[in-house]
Amino acid sequence: MRDGAVRWLSPAGFSTMRWWEWGPETGAPVVCVHGLTRCGRDFDVLAEALGRAGRRVICPDLPGRGASDWLPDAALYQPPHYITALSHLLARLDGPVDWVGTSLGGICGMGIAATPGHPIRRMVLNDVGCFVPQQAMARIRDYMLGEPPVFADIAALEAHLREVHAPFGRLTDAEWRHLAETSARPCKDGGLMLHYDPAIAVPMRAQEAQALDMKAMWGLVAVPVLLIRGAESDLLLEDTARSMATRAGVRLAEINGAGHAPALMDTAQVALVAEFLAQ
Template sequence: MGSDQSGQADGAGRFPAREHEVRCVSAAGIHRMAYREYGPCDAARTLLCVHGLTRNGHDFEPLAQRLAADGWRVVCPDVVGRGHSSWLADPRHYEFPQYVADMMLLLARLDLDSVSWLGTSMGGLIGMIIASLDDSPVERLILNDVGPFVPVEALRRIGEYVGQAPSFASVDEAERFLRFVCAPFGDLGDAGWRRLTETSIKPVADGRWNMRYDPRIAENFRAQAAGGDIDLWPIYERIRCPTLVIRGARSDLLGADTLAQMALRGPLAQTAEIAGVGHAPMFFDDAQIGLLRAFLAGH
């Protein structure tokens, strides 16, 4: 894939996405990971935005546009099996070691020695793992509604819909479904819900629409949920870069107690809660985006 490489705003003040892909490898062979870039190609600062379990990099478009106007280069990959990326030949490799390896290859492709990282849910766990490693390229870390402890009840709730989405007869039908299963995202407004729907589905045979992810990602996820709570405190406590943790105030995945402990352990994270939102904030509005801009500016 390819597109305009200037990195400059158009006449309407928007930054066209530059679309690319990088070849990655698993034990089952080669797969392609799609990613989009926004903002100046030669920017001094780069933010990598990594989405949640069934989402894709388009979720960060409003944020990417705002940060590109601030002079940032923003890179939004589609994790393998999601969005415009390949589906893995063997679904057993939909797991964190594969995701970490793919992201490190992407950073090498981008020729980045250091990067700021924003991860929502699964994307935050990937970032947490990379940030905990010696000689990590992550210089600032933002964890969006995820932490080192994830209760099994939240995993089971998510497992109820992962891979279970029906085929839709229309975009309107898909939007009604997403408004229901993604209600914890909060009030996105009519335009926000339509945008989220259009970037979440793809046309298939007979004029129908399917979700834009491999339903087989549910296999490993449900197996993990069957194992009980996720406890990654030893990983979190190795992180030393400046860290911001944002929690949806109604979240069942990141508890208030865990958020409080994250401010006292490991990187001694800054913390914030967003009212009226569960799992997870989407950064579609100026107030939510403002939290990230302040942290990235070093405030």
């Protein structure tokens, strides 16, 4: 695994977005983008497997997450600005890429793929689609309310992740520990916190939770898509997924035992993504 960084320009000035990279530097690029409170290290298992198959896999930490800079203005923590940061990375790559996006990462992918001249060749949408119901948006908003928790040690942080991210599916003890270790940052007064800027919640707190309708944007996406849905997901409803799958070039795969969102860590899920991107 290697790391990298790109400087990107927002209305608040230049910031640094960092990424984690696997596979040969000459390989065909795959960009993997994580969900709202997660980081690029979520894709370590998938990225290592794709890297062994010869792909160059780049897993950025979105602004305010992981090793990337926190933004001075909390109002910038919204998808248009994440897309701006990711576009700087795509400009650096300067050629076709495949895209794997979980939740927020999938929304960013759809936004880019709906834009004329985009570089996305094939796209995996992991438990996100063209419509997110109000109930799911409210759940996410409620989860972000309040002060971020402080954990005494990595075991306590892991226990928290096992509870709030149980919909990731059946993970091994080693996989939960990996997620905990890559999700943690030390507090200046002791203990551990999750590895994101608490201010990412500010834009969500500022308004009532409403359904997110992205059907117009989805209508502009013309690349082949693998749409992965956790069978128990409340964010990508079954009706939405099946409606999206009626479009030519869209393949739907449901993951039993998972909700929002499948972790893409087990052998079958990794093989599903790898086979689709190899086409």
